Amino acid sequence: MIANAIALQRYFHDWLLNLAALPKVTKLRTCFGEHGVEITFHDPELASAYGRALKHSIPSASAATILNLHVVAQDSSGLSLPKLGWDKTDFSLKRVVPGWCDNKRTTFLLRTEKGICLINWEDRLAFVWLPSHRNIPWWERAAPFRWLADQLAQRLGMCTLHCGVVSKDGHGVLFAGPAGAGKSTLTLACVGHGLDYVGDDYCLFEYSSEPTCFNLYSSAKWSIEAAVRPSWLSDQLPHEIDESGAKAVLYIDELPSRAIAGRTRLLAVLMPRLTPHHQAGLEPASPPEALRRLAPSTIAQSEADGGFLMGHISRLVKTVPAYHLDMPEDTDEPASLVSRLISRLQTDRDRLRHDAICS
């Protein structure tokens, strides 16, 4: 029996050390903000499942590797997991298992996958163990290891946000709202309008000198039965459809003439809302309204500390303007409006900076 996180770490370490060779591994180096994460998949099926949404983002050679992640499945590696000596007092409502965490280590229970993850932050080494690649649900393929990204981001002073983000010439806007609010629809409408994709559901956020969002995944989703859908998707076959047939997934990097921006400087928070009218419009919103649309769903889904997230989100909404965006059924018009808004805010910002320098 494995009694605690230290013993679990030793179990994975020993397995890794005793591997005579790594005959079937697939390595993937992916961006995490300005950093790099190196993932070793000990099964090509795992690489296919997890890697599709991550393969587009290749860090520069100078980017430091902040985590080495090994992903292994029992059915292909033969690595079984002994009985774990935990009880229900060790668990929380989320994936993190508080009873099996300390300053150096975090343990996650992956309930849907029936898997486990152990991270040693000091050694920058992590293991994900699953019974089989078949256990990976579609949403995990579309947004791999998001729960791990939540904790990694916090350790770097960053955070993951539940939002859509698009960019134009390095400047972007963030779409906030709970599931079904229209974040993905608006993101995809903007991508169809020529704006760069940063994310439709999750992004990495950093506030050092200015509020900045980083891309995490190449995947974008939409509801097949959605009442409002960008027109360009009518001619676009989805790359994947979820098991229930309700959600379609596209990998933006696999589409010709669609671009992903690795980072963007945020200029505004937009809160889409469907309107029966035919015209798209912007209405100024207050910082508390923006916080209410962004914080609850972000904190609810995140494995990071809620107070930490609240601080980051509050700082963002107090810094950039927020708007309600009325979204009619024809999504071309709101996408055009978003594009014009980014240009205007960018011009205003450049003018302010110029005036500040001149004075």
Place this chain on the structure above:
Amino acid sequence: MNRKVNTPAAVRFNHDSFAYEIFDREVIVLNMIDGTYYAFGGSTPQFWEDLVSGRSIDRIIAALEDRGSTALSDVRSSVSSFVGALMEEQILLFQDVDTGALLRLNQSALIAPFAPPTIEKHVDMQDLLTLDPIHDVEPEKGWPRS
């Protein structure tokens, strides 16, 4: 907020379950466990920091009463009811002793007339947190029951 409550000497904020942010006209509090969020209006932003950091509630009420424009009994009853309601929600927890620190309320340059604190509660995010409920552990396998 008209029920009679026993107001404690002081309270503290329940940081284990909630996070808050103060804006000009309201204080937003978010329950990090079940997704419920609250907006507290009226004069709440003016006295919130004093309240959650363990200053004496009597001293806070006295400072608010000094601002005039509202009947003294109204200040006491509305603040006491507000504190009681937030204690019921577990946002505020009982604290026996006043920290004794100076009130920020008295140091503020902005002296706005008192407005009774208001409470808005929104539960529309709770579904997000119940998607993956905790499972019991199967002792034989050392693994949570699905």
